[in-house]
Amino acid sequence: MSGDMGRWRATYTPGSWLLLCGPAAAVVLEPADATWSDLVETLWDEVVSAESIADLAARLAWYRIDSMPSFAAFFWGPDGMRSLVRGDVRVVDADSNEVVATGAGVQTWVETGLGDLRQVRVELPAERPEGVFPLPLVVGAVGVSAVFLDATDEAALDSPQQVGPDSSADETTADETAADETPAGATPPVPEEPRPVDEPEPTSRTEHENAETRLMSPSELPVPPLAPGTDEGGADGGVPTVAAVFCAWGHPNPPGADRCRVCTALIAVQTPREVPAPVLAVLRASSGATAEVVGSVLVGRAPARDRARHPDPVLLTVTSPSHDISRTHLEVFASGWDVGVTDLHSTNGTDLVGPDGSIRTMDPGETTGVVLGTSLELADGVSVLIDFPQ
Incomplete structure (x- = not known):
């Protein structure tokens, strides 16, 4: 067959x-x-x-x-x-x-x-x-x-190779052939009892080779694990969650996205799932310091946690030889799939430099949404890039 x-x-x-x-x-x-x-x-x-x-x-x-x-x-x-x-x-x-x-x-x-x-x-x-x-x-x-x-x-x-259990249905066994060729009136030979064969113990390799495999859709990719000691559902004291769709590499993305925000791969049509909030951006200070934006990040020459408007802030300290940068200059925070910046009434203000080179000075205490690739110009020649997650 x-x-x-x-x-x-x-x-x-x-x-x-x-x-x-x-x-x-x-x-x-x-x-x-x-x-x-x-x-x-x-x-x-x-x-x-x-x-x-x-x-x-x-x-x-x-x-x-x-x-x-x-x-x-x-x-x-x-x-x-x-x-x-x-x-x-x-x-x-x-x-x-x-x-x-x-x-x-x-x-x-x-x-x-x-x-x-x-x-x-x-x-x-x-x-x-x-x-x-x-x-x-x-x-x-x-x-x-x-x-x-x-x-x-x-x-x-057409392939002459037979695959699967049904292929044996079209074959004639050796015993059937022998029976067909037995002369008339003769006693058919009695088939010998099959000799027992010791089956080899399964190994990890044979188990892998015999395992059923299939291509997983992005919606079937495993949800990233929660941090130890936390429960899903941010409102109940656990980590915050967001609805997400996934590229084939497992990177989470906002619902409706057609390309991955991390690796730019295409995203298949799928039903969004609730997952722990991912890293939305990485802050890269010109001094070399970095911080991931998952919740809140306070930036300044000596940032104080009690200045945060969002819980559990991360502190990003930048150098300011002339003390032109405020102790707690600004806050960068995640809101769903968006990144926001709040100027915390800094002394010398904050300039937003967009990816296209446009410059805008924030008002004292102003909160605004920003796109990845935006640079925050503080003072003393210090800047903080809101970079893409890696």
Whole structure:
């Protein structure tokens, strides 16, 4: 009994573009940075699971792939091969060299039914590295510079390898063969009793090899543990919590985020979960001192805890040779998924320098929200950067 491996096969030359190939679907995506590495298996699983070109397009849209400047998708269905093309990708008839689909100048994508066409070249704006040669692929994910799709009957692959318990149903056992070949009137041989075989003791390796594995969705990732001696639910005396969604690396993010605030990886659609409040930012003083923003951080040349407007403050001491910086100059605090700053009526005030270089002086006692990348200019040439968490 053979198993159906794929309706087509791809031949590719290695390169920087990404080819995700399934038994009846294939997707070619433009080069991305290393933060995409965690998403490849998830996208490949979506490609393999797609049931039609429309289903494939919808699955890609969930991950914002449809917003990429250039990509191509192909699906083999009852009506032949169909394609979605956008940007600098061309689909060429391998026999006539005629361009049958292109996404040049298209804002969304072009869907093209390739009808009876069975062999196409997918031409990409990518350089072919020196020394590479064409390689075959049926199902998997690889980096490519060009792709040839062959959907002819000769290209369809069946595996002679039998997998799973059902494969034995089509086999004839040795005893059945012997019984069939017993001459008429003769007494069939009595099968010998099977000799007992000592089963080897399971090892950690065999247990690992026999374990059931599956790809975990971001919503199934474990919730970070609470600190010892605390209970979930900040209002009841435990640590504060927030609703969060997760990237594939397990970094928490605000609900509705499409890219991770820590590693910039794409975030799959998922139901938010309540988790202990994460580190929202890292304060980096020009003197070298640092502090994580989870709750409250008091900044000054000798900050006093009783000046905090939020519980359990962390103290960040900065140098001020001229004493131009107040003892407790300001407070940086977390509020849900936002970061806020309060000037604690400092003597020489606080300037906010935005990531775009804009400068604004805070009023004494003012509280305002800030974005990551903002710098707090105090006095004595001292600044504190509100940096991204690591």
